Amino acid sequence: MKLDGCAAIRQLTDHSIEQPLQQLNVGAVRAAALGGENCNGLSAGDELVRPLAEFAFGDGKFLYINGGGLACLWHGPHSNSDLMTNNAPSETAVITVNELTKTFGRFTAVDQVSFRVMKGEIFGFLGPNGAGKSTTIRMLSGLLSSTAGTATVGGFDINTNPEQVRQHIGYMSQKFSLYKDLTVEENLVFFGGVYGMEGSRLRDRTRDIIALAELAGLERRQTGILSGALRQRLALGCAILHEPPILFLDEPTSGVDPISRRLFWDLIQNMARRGVTVLITTHFMDEAEFCDRIGLISGGRLIALDSPAHLKQTLVHEDLFEVALPVFRGAREHLENLDGLITSSYFGQRLHLFCKRGAYTTASLEQAIRTRGLDVQSIALAPISLEDAFIRLVQRPKNSDNS
Numbered sequence: 295m296k297l298d299g300c301a302a303i304r305q306l307t308d309h310s311i312e313q314p315l316q317q318l319n320v321g322a323v324r325a326a327a328l329g330g331e332n333c334n335g336l337s338a339g340d341e342l343v344r345p346l347a348e349f350a351f352g353d354g355k356f357l358y359i360n361g362g363g364l365a366c367l368w369h370g371p372h373s374n375s376d377l378m379t380n381n382a383p384s385e386t387a388v389i390t391v392n393e394l395t396k397t398f399g400r401f402t403a404v405d406q407v408s409f410r411v412m413k414g415e416i417f418g419f420l421g422p423n424g425a426g427k428s429t430t431i432r433m434l435s436g437l438l439s440s441t442a443g444t445a446t447v448g449g450f451d452i453n454t455n456p457e458q459v460r461q462h463i464g465y466m467s468q469k470f471s472l473y474k475d476l477t478v479e480e481n482l483v484f485f486g487g488v489y490g491m492e493g494s495r496l497r498d499r500t501r502d503i504i505a506l507a508e509l510a511g512l513e514r515r516q517t518g519i520l521s522g523a524l525r526q527r528l529a530l531g532c533a534i535l536h537e538p539p540i541l542f543l544d545e546p547t548s549g550v551d552p553i554s555r556r557l558f559w560d561l562i563q564n565m566a567r568r569g570v571t572v573l574i575t576t577h578f579m580d581e582a583e584f585c586d587r588i589g590l591i592s593g594g595r596l597i598a599l600d601s602p603a604h605l606k607q608t609l610v611h612e613d614l615f616e617v618a619l620p621v622f623r624g625a626r627e628h629l630e631n632l633d634g635l636i637t638s639s640y641f642g643q644r645l646h647l648f649c650k651r652g653a654y655t656t657a658s659l660e661q662a663i664r665t666r667g668l669d670v671q672s673i674a675l676a677p678i679s680l681e682d683a684f685i686r687l688v689q690r691p692k693n694s695d696n697s
């Protein structure tokens with residue numbers, strides 16, 4: 295069925311199915327926006343260059359558009375399994391991961407992880423230390439064999455064709471793998487050589503990367519004496535020298551100041567807009583907000599997979615209270631078995647309490663806290679931030695029937 299403009303949007307939103315929908319021309323959606331249709335996040339003249347754009351409609355329906363112009367529609371907040379199985383036709387997935395597993399001896403570092411990443415998508419991998427993020431990336435980069443499961447990267451099987459995988463990706467390891475005693479230029483030339491580049495192509499790309507990474511004037515500077523931000527940009531430059539369509543970036547911004555982090559993200563977003571697929575890990579929640587979708591991994595398992603906005607919405611059936619206390623010490627322990635409390639965490643100078651929906655008003659919660667011998671300075675219902683969602687999803691509620 296061919297759909298046009300506003301009618302397309304209207305027809306799409308009238309559907310109540312939970313299956314990928316029919317072909318939709320991306321231009322038609324743009325036309326719909328120009329026609330004044332009420333779709334959040336899309337304004338007149340917007341370029342829909344980023345695949346898997348998503349638009350929330352007022353009635354809780356979402357429209358997803360990928361680079362191929364195919365649309366999928368779900369009603370309301372959807373489950374993770376919808377996203378894992380139905381998010382787009384597989385031919386647009388650049389990375390497909392099915393039950394990927396890695397064990398070291400008897401220890402399972404990555405446990406049956408499945409997800410897909412679409413062309414031009416920025417996919418964020420979040421999780422506590424030791425969750426299995428780097429291990430997954432190293433398997434997907436063809437650097438580490440898997441124990442079980444399958445995955446393809448750029449169409450190449452990581453188990454049977456790791457060499458081809460390596461040729462089609464750029465990989466920035468958690469500890470930048472630059473040679474500190476080489477100069478900036480020598481590092482670029484070295485990594486170009488690793489990818490089989492030579493002659494004018496290598497010269498041209500080296501020049502382009504030095505400009506892109508704003509390293510002009512530093513070509514002959516020894517890498518070991520560069521600042522963290524410059525080293526980071528050089529490491530990214532080395533990873534993209536051969537123009538890979540897929541980038542794996544493992545904590546590329548750790549140890550880098552906020553302004554340099556923002557500049558780095560500008561570079562990443564520009565590349566994604568041009569169709570480069572990015573899988574990135576970070577511990578910074580502000581950076582996670584820049585991702586199209588986030589896979590949350592904990593204890594080797596993928597425990598959530600959604601856009602940043604929907605990750606927060608998955609918890610809307612719970613109330614979050616922000617409580618200021620004059621004395622913090624031991625507060626969480628004091629409240630441990632509070633009826634209706636699901637999880638608690640410290641959040642700056644405040645305590646954040648996830649409670650069963652409707653279990654408390656601010657007044658009754660204050661009363662309950664005071665009954666436990668704690669003084670309360672202020673208490674309010676709070677909007678759920680990505681950091682709240684992250685902590686809530688990673689932290690197991692004490693009583694599982696609370697979850």
Ligand SMILES: Nc1ncnc2c1ncn2[C@@H]1O[C@H](COP(=O)(O)OP(=O)(O)OP(=O)(O)O)[C@@H](O)[C@H]1O
Pocket residue numbers: 398403421422423424425426427428429430468
């Ligand atoms: N070669 C190895 N041998 C044994 N255990 C390993 C090996 N590599 C990783 N691990 C273990 O696997 C688990 C996952 O490690 P991984 O480096 O993937 O975590 P991560 O999510 O990247 O953590 P971080 O945020 O600290 O970088 C950890 O417990 C780690 O100690």
Ligand SMILES: [Mg+2]
Pocket residue numbers: 427428429468544
């Ligand atoms: Mg890691």
